[in-house]
Each structure stands twice: as C-alpha cells, then as structure tokens.
Amino acid sequence: MPKREVTEQEKEKIRKRVEREFPRCKALRDIHYHRYVKEIEWQTMSPDEIVKDIKKGATETKREMNITT
Numbered sequence: 184m185p186k187r188e189v190t191e192q193e194k195e196k197i198r199k200r201v202e203r204e205f206p207r208c209k210a211l212r213d214i215h216y217h218r219y220v221k222e223i224e225w226q227t228m229s230p231d232e233i234v235k236d237i238k239k240g241a242t243e244t245k246r247e248m249n250i251t252t
Contacts, residue, residue: 184227184228184229184232185227185228186227186228187223187225187226187228188224189220189223189224193223194220197216197219197220198216200219201215201216201219224236
C-alpha cells in the first residue's frame with residue numbers, strides 16, 4: 184500500500200510534542216519529528232515496503248553527504 188499522507192494538523196501536533204519533549208535540543212527535536220512522521224506514513228505499508236522506504240532514504244542521504252564533501 185502507499186504511504187499514508189501526514190496532514191498539516193498532524194505535523195503541527197508533532198512539532199508541539201517534540202518541543203515539549205526536547206525543549207533545549209534542536210537536533211533531538213528534528214530527529215524525533217521525522218521519526219514520528221515516518222511512523223504515521225508507515226501505518227499502511229507492509230514490512231517490505233517500509234524496508235524499501237528506509238533504503239531509499241539512506242541512499243538519498245548518502246548522495247547528499249557526497250555532494251557536500
């Protein structure tokens with residue numbers, strides 16, 4: 184199944200949640216914001232689709248790291 188779309192309302196709730204959980208650390212807020220968004224997106228996906236999505240994200244991240252170095 185395709186990824187579940189995360190609504191703007193859900194994103195705002197997540198932003199507020201991570202601000203409460205990590206008030207002094209922007210890096211942790213960013214990490215957990217993306218983690219919570221991914222949890223919502225993956226709700227309708229099979230385990231194989233989730234693994235493919237993770238690998239795709241890892242490949243994109245590696246490519247970005249190579250560009251900036």
